[in-house]
Amino acid sequence: VLLSKTVHIIDVKSGNLKSLQNAIEHLGYKAIFIEDGNNPELLKAEKLILPGVGNYDYFVEKLFQKNFEKPLKDYINSKKPIFGICVGLQALFNTSEESFNSKKGLGLIDINVSKFKDATKSVPQIGWNKLRLLFSLNASLPSSYDSAEVELYGLNPNYHYYFVHSYAAIINDQIKQNLLNEGWNLGITTYGDQQFISAINKDNLFATQFHPEKSGKAGLKMIKHFLSGKKYTSIPRSNFNSNNKNLKNFNGLTCRIIACLDVRSNDQGDLVVTKGDQYDVREKDDNGNNVRNLGKPVALAEKYYKQGADEITFLNITSFRNSPLRDQPMLNVLREASKTCFVPLTIGGGIRDYKEPNGTIISSLKVAELYFLNGADKVSIGSDAVTVAENYFKNGSQGSGNSPIELISKQFGVQAVVISVDPKKRYVNSPDATLNKVIKTKFPGPNGENYCWYQCTTKGGREYSNIGAYELTTACEALGAGEILLNCIDKDGSNSGFDLELVDHIKKSVSIPVISSSGAGNPQHFREVFEETSVDAALGAGIFHREEYTVGQVKEYLLEHGFEVRFDNG
Numbered sequence: 001v002l003l004s005k006t007v008h009i010i011d012v013k014s015g016n017l018k019s020l021q022n023a024i025e026h027l028g029y030k031a032i033f034i035e036d037g038n039n040p041e042l043l044k045a046e047k048l049i050l051p052g053v054g055n056y057d058y059f060v061e062k063l064f065q066k067n068f069e070k071p072l073k074d075y076i077n078s079k080k081p082i083f084g085i086c087v088g089l090q091a092l093f094n095t096s097e098e099s100f101n102s103k104k105g106l107g108l109i110d111i112n113v114s115k116f117k118d119a120t121k122s123v124p125q126i127g128w129n130k131l132r133l134l135f136s137l138n139a140s141l142p143s144s145y146d147s148a149e150v151e152l153y154g155l156n157p158n159y160h161y162y163f164v165h166s167y168a169a170i171i172n173d174q175i176k177q178n179l180l181n182e183g184w185n186l187g188i189t190t191y192g193d194q195q196f197i198s199a200i201n202k203d204n205l206f207a208t209q210f211h212p213e214k215s216g217k218a219g220l221k222m223i224k225h226f227l228s229g230k231k232y233t234s235i236p237r238s239n240f241n242s243n244n245k246n247l248k249n250f251n252g253l254t255c256r257i258i259a260c261l262d263v264r265s266n267d268q269g270d271l272v273v274t275k276g277d278q279y280d281v282r283e284k285d286d287n288g289n290n291v292r293n294l295g296k297p298v299a300l301a302e303k304y305y306k307q308g309a310d311e312i313t314f315l316n317i318t319s320f321r322n323s324p325l326r327d328q329p330m331l332n333v334l335r336e337a338s339k340t341c342f343v344p345l346t347i348g349g350g351i352r353d354y355k356e357p358n359g360t361i362i363s364s365l366k367v368a369e370l371y372f373l374n375g376a377d378k379v380s381i382g383s384d385a386v387t388v389a390e391n392y393f394k395n396g397s398q399g400s401g402n403s404p405i406e407l408i409s410k411q412f413g414v415q416a417v418v419i420s421v422d423p424k425k426r427y428v429n430s431p432d433a434t435l436n437k438v439i440k441t442k443f444p445g446p447n448g449e450n451y452c453w454y455q456c457t458t459k460g461g462r463e464y465s466n467i468g469a470y471e472l473t474t475a476c477e478a479l480g481a482g483e484i485l486l487n488c489i490d491k492d493g494s495n496s497g498f499d500l501e502l503v504d505h506i507k508k509s510v511s512i513p514v515i516s517s518s519g520a521g522n523p524q525h526f527r528e529v530f531e532e533t534s535v536d537a538a539l540g541a542g543i544f545h546r547e548e549y550t551v552g553q554v555k556e557y558l559l560e561h562g563f564e565v566r567f568d569n570g
């Protein structure tokens with residue numbers, strides 16, 4: 001492979017780099033990973049990427065421990081191109097509020113990273129947002145260009161990019177002006193009432209806060225322009241005025257639509273996508289003998305990616321029966337899907353500690369790491385989260401420090417830990433009928449009960465816990481979870497719409513994003529949940545598997561009704 005077709009990537013084992021490698025290979029380049037700054041291979045680099053996923057402290061500490069400081073600074077001074085992603089961008093600045101012991105970054109740009117305020121918006125920011133490009137007066141834009149018509153490394157203000165972070169280089173107009181005066185080109189994104197640096201560039205140095213390798217075609221285009229050194233291009237004519245300012249978005253984010261694949265082995269031992277009604281996945285017309293088979297996981301994931309799914313979730317729904325370390329087929333699914341689906345992938349099912357038959361303990365952290373290495377961006381914890389939350393309350397609202405939620409979020413960042421909740425609605429006559437938080441429901445129970453709570457279940461609804469969904473999500477947020485995937489057993493497969501009361505109830509319990517799941521039967525149901533609750537994303541399974549609607553049709557419908565959605569362009 002020609003050196004010009006080679007990209008060196010700094011790897012400090014902080015999260016999913018598989019997708020970045022896949023994106024680079026998809027564009028016809030070869031990726032070489034460098035795990036130590038002393039590796040002489042680094043001196044050969046002509047194009048370097050500094051990808052940072054996860055926790056700032058962990059990332060920066062590893063960068064220094066692995067002797068990258070000097071070679072990185074030398075590389076930057078040599079004027080060869082370098083591109084930082086996410087925490088890789090943050091590491092260029094002075095320091096971050098995320099750092100418990102005030103670890104310093106590379107200090108190349110005089111800015112500090114701080115945490116988003118969560119009073120009026122979900123934190124982390126997870127989803128698809130846009131950016132405005134501001135060019136420094138020193139930028140040598142081609143003279144025929146008007147700066148309003150210029151793309152920077154293919155970045156286009158009309159496209160959406162995938163963001164996932166709690167911390168950012170939050171700035172005001174003064175800092176912005178100073179940076180422009182110092183010769184920096186900036187991409188600025190607004191999240192709620194705060195604006196932050198989403199892209200920054202001067203000379204050979206370029207970095208983005210969002211993940212281009214997870215931003216569909218728009219992101220691939222950016223990577224391609226960076227790799228081929230195409231710094232300034234004019235915005236394609238067809239993109240002008242496509243920016244409809246009156247669309248409703250959520251603090252800047254589009255309506256995020258997730259396609260979910262429940263995966264399990266069928267009786268023949270093949271891994272299939274299945275779908276139940278109230279979690280029963282057996283065929284109804286053959287006396288429940290066969291697991292419903294709706295297709296192959298990788299092929300379906302790719303199909304939904306092409307339809308414009310903003311994210312794809314795989315739930316390994318029988319994982320509690322075996323060890324995921326030997327669950328190679330599921331790892332294969334991720335590896336293959338991440339080669340063609342350039343949006344975030346979540347994997348759930350079996351993220352917990354295991355005892356192997358020979359007595360060896362395999363930690364949940366190890367299991368999660370294996371999934372990240374194979375292309376997952378987030379892991380979703382179901383049954384184990386319930387046990388962890390029960391212990392948290394027994395312990396006087398204290399974590400043990402060793403739970404999967406705490407361990408995984410500490411190493412890989414809170415944004416990588418999703419809690420999958422499988423609640424069942426329980427009716428009661430009065431608010432004090434249970435110790436759990438109760439709501440007044442508009443839909444009285446079979447005996448006229450006007451109140452209900454949502455009981456947590458484990459093992460795919462097979463076992464019940466004493467705690468409610470509200471209590472579970474509160475505890476998990478406190479322990480370091482970054483997002484809630486809110487299913488509902490009563491609604492699952494019913495095509496009757498999301499349980500809006502449940503969504504509302506859980507949104508009140510946390511400030512991390514909540515994904516509503518279970519019950520989507522038509523595009524109106526998606527509109528309803530975005531209109532009537534402050535949900536952050538909505539997930540559908542059966543509606544897409546049965547081919548009643550495509551993801552694209554759901555988005556078209558939302559757009560027609562005034563909601564901002566992302567289409568895969570670039």
Ligand code: 1PR
Pocket residue numbers: 260261262275276278279280281315316317318319320348349350351380381382383384420421422458459460461487488491492493494495517518519520539540541542543
């Ligand atoms: O407990 O950490 O091993 O994780 C197991 C995971 O598998 C959990 O996330 C749990 O929700 C899921 N799961 C377990 N059993 C089932 C089952 O169906 N028998 N599926 C199951 C959960 C719910 C959603 C579904 C939505 C939308 N399925 O994934 O996709 O309800 O469906 P719809 O749009 O068709 O209504 P652990």
